[in-house]
Amino acid sequence: MFHERYSCHFCGRFVLEVEGWAESTQPYHQILAPWDDEATFFGGASYHLACLRSFDRHAEVRREFLAWITVTRDTISLMGTDGLQHESTRTGLGFTERVAVLASGEIYESPRFDRWVFVESAGPFHILDLERAETLGRGERLRGNDGVHSQLLPADPGKRIEKWDLPALLDFLQIRDLYQGLLDDYAPNYRFFEGGHSRAGYVADYSLSAYIPLPDDVTTFFAGYLRDYVPKRLEDA
Ligand SMILES: [Zn+2]
Numbered sequence: 694m695f696h697e698r699y700s701c702h703f704c705g706r707f708v709l710e711v712e713g714w715a716e717s718t719q720p721y722h723q724i725l726a727p728w729d730d731e732a733t734f735f736g737g738a739s740y741h742l743a744c745l746r747s748f749d750r751h752a753e754v755r756r757e758f759l760a761w762i763t764v765t766r767d768t769i770s771l772m773g774t775d776g777l778q779h780e781s782t783r784t785g786l787g788f789t790e791r792v793a794v795l796a797s798g799e800i801y802e803s804p805r806f807d808r809w810v811f812v813e814s815a816g817p818f819h820i821l822d823l824e825r826a827e828t829l830g831r832g833e834r835l836r837g838n839d840g841v842h843s844q845l846l847p848a849d850p851g852k853r854i855e856k857w858d859l860p861a862l863l864d865f866l867q868i869r870d871l872y873q874g875l876l877d878d879y880a881p882n883y884r885f886f887e888g889g890h891s892r893a894g895y896v897a898d899y900s901l902s903a904y905i906p907l908p909d910d911v912t913t914f915f916a917g918y919l920r921d922y923v924p925k926r927l928e929d930a
Contacts, residue, residue: 694729699845702735703744707847707866712837713819713905714875715741723783724761725769728753733771741871746815755816762786762810762818763801786810792918797908807924811911819905823924829907830915839882839902849895850888859883859901879903 695705701715708715718724720737728750729735735757745751760767764785773779788801788810798813807823821829828835850857850865859881863869875881881903888897 694726694731696732696738698737699739699847701744702738702740703748704741704871706741706871707868708739708741709863709866709868709872709901710739710842710844711872711875711881711901711903713742713835713907714837714872714879714903715739722761723769723781725757727757742817743871743874745817746813748816751816755812755814758816758818759812760785762788762812763791765789793914795908795910795914797910800911800914805925811907819907826915826919829912830919832912832916834904835907836880836882837902837905839900841886841898841900843896843898845891845893846888846895846897849890850897854888854897855885857885874906875903879906 695702697705699708700706701708708717710716717739718736722734722736724735726732726735735754745754748754761783762785764783765787767783767785768780769783770778771781787805788803788808790802790804791799792802792809793800796814798811798815800809800811802809807826809821809826810818811821812818821835825835847866850862854862854865857865859872860869860876862883862885863872863876869876881901883901884899886898886900888895890896
C-alpha cells in the first residue's frame with residue numbers, strides 16, 4: 694500500500710482531489726485498515742475511487758467503511774506497542790439506519806439529521822444531504838463540491854500553470870488516463886486561483902468539481918423515498 698500524502702493508497706499515483714472521483718480521509722478518521730500491513734487506520738489516506746473499486750481486497754475496505762459509517766460510537770480492539778490488544782472508543786458517522794439495499798450498494802440514514810450515505814458494493818461511499826437527495830430524486834445529476842483545494846504538487850509547474858486547462862494539468866501530473874472518464878462525460882469545472890512555494894514544494898489553489906457518477910438505482914430510490922419523507926426537526930436531534 695502507498696502512504697505518501699497525495700499518493701493514491703491503492704495505485705501510488707498522484708491524487709488530484711475531486712469529489713466523487715478522487716478523495717481523502719481525514720487523519721483523525723478511525724477506519725481500521727486490516728488490509729494494510731503498515732498502518733492500523735485508513736485515516737489521512739488519498740485514493741482514486743476507481744482504484745478502490747478495482748482493489749482486490751475492496752470487500753475488506755467496504756466492510757471497515759461500513760463499520761465506521763454505521764455506528765455512533767463503538768469500541769475497537771487495537772494491537773499496542775506492547776504486543777497486547779487494547780480496547781479503544783471510536784466515534785463513527787452515526788448513519789445507523791439502513792433504508793435501502795440496491796443492486797449497486799446500500800443506503801444508510803442518520804436518525805438525527807436529513808442525511809444519507811450511499812455505500813457502493815465495490816467500496817466507495819458518498820454522503821448526501823437533503824438538497825442532494827432531492828436533486829437525485831428529480832432525476833438530475835449531482836455535481837460534487839466545488840470548494841477551493843490547496844494541494845501540494847509533485848513538481849513545480851512554473852507560471853505556465855496559470856494558463857492550463859484541466860487536461861493540460863492532468864498531463865503534467867501524468868494522471869490523465871485516470872481522469873479520462875471524468876473529462877469525457879462528467880462536465881468538470883476547473884479553476885486555478887493561485888500557486889506558490891511552501892517548504893514542501895509547489896502548492897496550487899484550485900477548485901474542481903464534476904458530476905458524481907452515481908448509479909440509476911440510487912436516483913430511483915430517492916425519487917420514491919422522498920415522496921413520503923418528513924424532514925427531521927432540529928429540536929428532535
Ligand atoms: Zn489510484
